[in-house]
Amino acid sequence: MHITVIGSGYVGTTIAACFADLGHKVTAIDIDDDIVATINEGEAPIDEPGLDDLLEAHVGDRLTATTSYDAVPDSDVTFLAIGTPSNADGSIDLTTLAAAAEATGEALADKTDRHLVVIKSTITPPSIASTIEPAIKAGADGNENVEIGMNPEFLREGSAVEDFVNPDKLVFGTNSEWASNRLHDVFEPLQDDRSVPIVDTDPATAAMIKYANNAFLASKISLVNDLGNICKEFGLDAYEVMDAVGLDDRISERFLRSGVGWGGSCFPKDVAAITAAARETGYEPAVLEAAIDVNDRQPGRLLDLLTKHVDVDGARIAVLGLAFKPQTDDIRNSRAIPIIEQLQDLGAEIVAYDPVAMDPMCDRFPDIEYAASAAEALEGAHGTVVVTDWDEFATLNDEFDEMETPVVVDGRRIVDPSTEMTYEGLTW
Numbered sequence: 034m035h036i037t038v039i040g041s042g043y044v045g046t047t048i049a050a051c052f053a054d055l056g057h058k059v060t061a062i063d064i065d066d067d068i069v070a071t072i073n074e075g076e077a078p079i080d081e082p083g084l085d086d087l088l089e090a091h092v093g094d095r096l097t098a099t100t101s102y103d104a105v106p107d108s109d110v111t112f113l114a115i116g117t118p119s120n121a122d123g124s125i126d127l128t129t130l131a132a133a134a135e136a137t138g139e140a141l142a143d144k145t146d147r148h149l150v151v152i153k154s155t156i157t158p159p160s161i162a163s164t165i166e167p168a169i170k171a172g173a174d175g176n177e178n179v180e181i182g183m184n185p186e187f188l189r190e191g192s193a194v195e196d197f198v199n200p201d202k203l204v205f206g207t208n209s210e211w212a213s214n215r216l217h218d219v220f221e222p223l224q225d226d227r228s229v230p231i232v233d234t235d236p237a238t239a240a241m242i243k244y245a246n247n248a249f250l251a252s253k254i255s256l257v258n259d260l261g262n263i264c265k266e267f268g269l270d271a272y273e274v275m276d277a278v279g280l281d282d283r284i285s286e287r288f289l290r291s292g293v294g295w296g297g298s299c300f301p302k303d304v305a306a307i308t309a310a311a312r313e314t315g316y317e318p319a320v321l322e323a324a325i326d327v328n329d330r331q332p333g334r335l336l337d338l339l340t341k342h343v344d345v346d347g348a349r350i351a352v353l354g355l356a357f358k359p360q361t362d363d364i365r366n367s368r369a370i371p372i373i374e375q376l377q378d379l380g381a382e383i384v385a386y387d388p389v390a391m392d393p394m395c396d397r398f399p400d401i402e403y404a405a406s407a408a409e410a411l412e413g414a415h416g417t418v419v420v421t422d423w424d425e426f427a428t429l430n431d432e433f434d435e436m437e438t439p440v441v442v443d444g445r446r447i448v449d450p451s452t453e454m455t456y457e458g459l460t461w
């Protein structure tokens with residue numbers, strides 16, 4: 034099968050490489066010349082475990098990147114993997130996706146065979162019929178051979194390739210048996226000797242499944258953080274409590290790690306988007322609003338623990354971890370951002386370190402200091418806050434002795450506390 038993938042960001046590059054690995058011919062299309070050139074050199078434009086290997090194996094053979102939409106009509110199916118960021122009020126910004134959808138439609142205006150355009154991007158259910166389907170149809174000049182589908186993506190950054198290969202489920206939202214069969218054919222090689230559950234439904238329901246999934250997980254973490262904050266007030270260890278709670282298989286032990294909260298390119302924007310879309314109907318989603326509120330307050334709680342032990346004004350504070358989670362260089366909505374902003378407001382002299390995410394953070398905060406290692410960041414610091422659970426922070430030990438005053442506030446329960454340091458866990 035020949036697949037065109039529009040957009041070569043985190044999702045587009047991952048699915049393009051993984052489709053090629055499944056044996057499909059893939060054309061990856063992006064408007065960014067640098068991204069296209071990087072992929073054609075067999076390198077990933079993002080830092081994602083396993084992705085470089087797949088690109089190196091398939092680029093120049095089954096996988097090609099280009100800025101041109103010319104391959105779209107020659108392909109059997111097209112996936113739209115374009116960003117859907119937030120507007121200032123949290124609602125979804127569909128401008129970029131609508132433009133790519135229209136360009137895809139234009140490329141298909143003269144196609145005489147049926148063609149399926151699948152939305153991979155996360156979009157609110159009403160916006161399929163109100164915005165994206167009309168954009169495709171307008172571009173295609175009403176060509177009735179063009180059909181739309183919705184196939185939401187559930188991969189996590191840092192384990193994107195692994196998640197593509199081993200999904201919990203596949204969700205196919207289509208308007209016809211033909212379109213559903215086409216999606217079954219695309220993913221058929223993934224089934225191999227297993228049977229991944231497939232949910233066959235309509236496009237709007239498929240879109241809602243994606244939001245419900247993310248809203249549930251984000252709210253689960255916020256609930257765990259709420260309970261964790263109570264544990265801390267009682268002098269109890271939230272991890273001991275939640276480890277026991279997670280043994281109940283109605284709850285599961287996953288996504289029970291309390292700490293400085295959820296960041297990234299998805300949970301914050303998706304919870305905000307579905308909340309804004311709900312409000313437009315006149316419904317106030319009280320639990321989701323509370324989940325956002327708890328998440329927004331966790332960085333402040335972290336800094337309250339720091340200021341309990343350190344007069345932050347004029348003090349040198351090390352921020353360990355800038356990526357929104359380990360194994361990625363993505364800083365979108367990282368909890369490190371509000372923490373650095375609040376430390377700046379408090380007058381701290383900030384020195385930051387992350388194994389891979391310093392360049393993007395340097396663009397965001399050019400005026401703070403960046404250290405070459407965690408050890409260098411800690412040297413002479415009056416306090417440190419740990420924001421990302423990189424494995425290397427678990428092995429830090431003597432490095433804390435080089436601090437001016439060894440105050441460690443751990444937002445991710447990753448540091449191994451010693452008797453020499455003043456250690457505060459956020460919820461333990």
Ligand SMILES: NC(=O)c1ccc[n+]([C@@H]2O[C@H](COP(=O)([O-])OP(=O)(O)OC[C@H]3O[C@@H](n4cnc5c(N)ncnc54)[C@H](O)[C@@H]3O)[C@@H](O)[C@H]2O)c1
Pocket residue numbers: 039040041042043044045062063064065068114115116117129132133136153154155156186187188189190298299
């Ligand atoms: N990042 C994730 O882990 C993840 C997981 C599941 C779903 N999603 C959803 O997938 C979608 C894409 O997310 P992402 O993180 O990959 O976004 P991204 O910003 O990393 O990538 C989008 C890409 O689209 C390209 N682009 C923009 N306009 C274009 C056009 N007209 N034609 C061709 N290319 C164009 C950009 O240059 C960019 O490379 C979003 O809706 C997101 O919510 C993301």
Ligand SMILES: O=c1ccn([C@@H]2O[C@H](COP(=O)(O)OP(=O)(O)O[C@H]3O[C@H](CO)[C@@H](O)[C@H](O)[C@H]3O)[C@@H](O)[C@H]2O)c(=O)[nH]1
Pocket residue numbers: 155186187188189190191247250254287288289290291292293294295296297298299300303357358
């Ligand atoms: O117990 C936990 C688990 C996660 N997090 C935080 O939650 C955020 C998101 O983590 P994760 O879900 O692992 O990463 P994402 O790549 O953002 O993946 C989420 O968002 C994607 C985009 O929609 C979905 O595809 C995935 O299924 C969904 O897990 C990060 O800041 C984590 O530190 C916690 O605080 N506690």
